[in-house]
Amino acid sequence: MDMLIGGKYISGDDLEEVKNPYNGEVIDTIPIAHLQTAQLAIDEANNAKSKLVEMSAFKVSNKLQNVVEKLKDKRQEFAELLTLEVGKPINESLVEIDRSIETLKLAAEEAKRIYGESVPLDAGLNGKGFFAFTQKLPLGVVAAITPFNYPLNLTIHKIAPAIACKNTVIVKPPTEAPLTVMKFCQLLDGEFPDGVVNTITGYGSEIGDYLVCSSDIDKISFTGSVTTGLMISQKAGMKKVTLELGGNDPLIVLNDANIDNAVKGVINGAFLNAGQVCMGVKRVIVQNGVADEFASKLVEETEKLVMGNPMDDKTNLGTLISQNAAIQVEQTVNDAIDKGAKVLTGAKRDGAFYHATVLDNVKMDMDLVSRETFGPIAPIIRVDSLDEAIEVANDTEYGLQAGVFTSDYKAAMRCVREIESGTVFVNKQSTFRTDNMPFGGFKNSGIGKEGIKYAVEEMTKTKLIGLNLR
Numbered sequence: 249m250d251m252l253i254g255g256k257y258i259s260g261d262d263l264e265e266v267k268n269p270y271n272g273e274v275i276d277t278i279p280i281a282h283l284q285t286a287q288l289a290i291d292e293a294n295n296a297k298s299k300l301v302e303m304s305a306f307k308v309s310n311k312l313q314n315v316v317e318k319l320k321d322k323r324q325e326f327a328e329l330l331t332l333e334v335g336k337p338i339n340e341s342l343v344e345i346d347r348s349i350e351t352l353k354l355a356a357e358e359a360k361r362i363y364g365e366s367v368p369l370d371a372g373l374n375g376k377g378f379f380a381f382t383q384k385l386p387l388g389v390v391a392a393i394t395p396f397n398y399p400l401n402l403t404i405h406k407i408a409p410a411i412a413c414k415n416t417v418i419v420k421p422p423t424e425a426p427l428t429v430m431k432f433c434q435l436l437d438g439e440f441p442d443g444v445v446n447t448i449t450g451y452g453s454e455i456g457d458y459l460v461c462s463s464d465i466d467k468i469s470f471t472g473s474v475t476t477g478l479m480i481s482q483k484a485g486m487k488k489v490t491l492e493l494g495g496n497d498p499l500i501v502l503n504d505a506n507i508d509n510a511v512k513g514v515i516n517g518a519f520l521n522a523g524q525v526c527m528g529v530k531r532v533i534v535q536n537g538v539a540d541e542f543a544s545k546l547v548e549e550t551e552k553l554v555m556g557n558p559m560d561d562k563t564n565l566g567t568l569i570s571q572n573a574a575i576q577v578e579q580t581v582n583d584a585i586d587k588g589a590k591v592l593t594g595a596k597r598d599g600a601f602y603h604a605t606v607l608d609n610v611k612m613d614m615d616l617v618s619r620e621t622f623g624p625i626a627p628i629i630r631v632d633s634l635d636e637a638i639e640v641a642n643d644t645e646y647g648l649q650a651g652v653f654t655s656d657y658k659a660a661m662r663c664v665r666e667i668e669s670g671t672v673f674v675n676k677q678s679t680f681r682t683d684n685m686p687f688g689g690f691k692n693s694g695i696g697k698e699g700i701k702y703a704v705e706e707m708t709k710t711k712l713i714g715l716n717l718r
Contacts, residue, residue, distance in 0.1 A: 255442025
């Protein structure tokens, strides 16, 4: 599949194969862009700015809604391509397409709601006689660097609000799973002027650094690792950045919790997309009074999951993004076992598959839980009290989302107040997200918020207009 730059499809001499992680078959190839291609994309995006700004909000909204309808028509086609390149079960891919449609709808609606406000200058010294108001203006060019785990929806969370507030975009999709994103950008290109949407493919460091350092790009929106996010923040200069850098999300289960609901929360939170979810349940912190019952029920439900061909609608657990990714999970789990963790079920790898795994007696000094592990693992950490549960929950460099299961509203509110994360859910796992909510964490989980309304705020600049009426 070729890159889309300035309304033209561009290939290259160097190509990279995109493989199906389930069977290793080549799905397609993508060009490996060079720096001159990156500069071409930057030039085309800048040349298209005036064309987009001239469009009315009404027209931008309608164009985005047209893309909604096109994606609806191609729902099954996009879901199958997503499953082929990511390895997630087809039912999960269909959910991602449905969420992508919803996210686009929200952007189409938000394009008509980009408001300024009146400012009472007479509330300040010497302000009498002035009338002032603000406008929200586009930044210019937004570069979106996107991840493999939810490639379509997370890309739309960047480029749809950018276009809604009349920024042009350059998308660098993940090399492991670029095809769904590139195909979607073709839908957008069919509605907007040439250069409004551009895609560029290649290995992360060279092309990514070029985009981040360019003075002709006004914002970087990145989802990925802390290491890369820190480099972006250091190199970006004066441009705006939004960084979504993952999480090590806790789920606390207290003695008075509904155990069945908590188990369901872990199943949905730890094993969704084979555990490759930034807001997935990465640490299961269980109070000792219910730990044995909880562990037993969790193992029982985990062993019901069906691992197999991602295209089979009976499959619950697909592959990881690659065999190397599965090997990394295997090594991390084996290290925890060597340090005293107890295997209750799973802890086996088959190629790019890693079996859904429940570990008990996990300690916070194990790499499995001190760092973010991107795999289908439910590590149980036993604690004696609510105080200890909160302490363990906060013992991480991350702070994306968190969940607590309890029937005690006072305990719930303590968790809400004291857990250091961007979101805390009560009686729900951290993996829950609606596409209109503010999404973004504290600490090393990142900077800024996504969620269409909140992303628009991050992708605009505010101008004040003051009229002297005296």
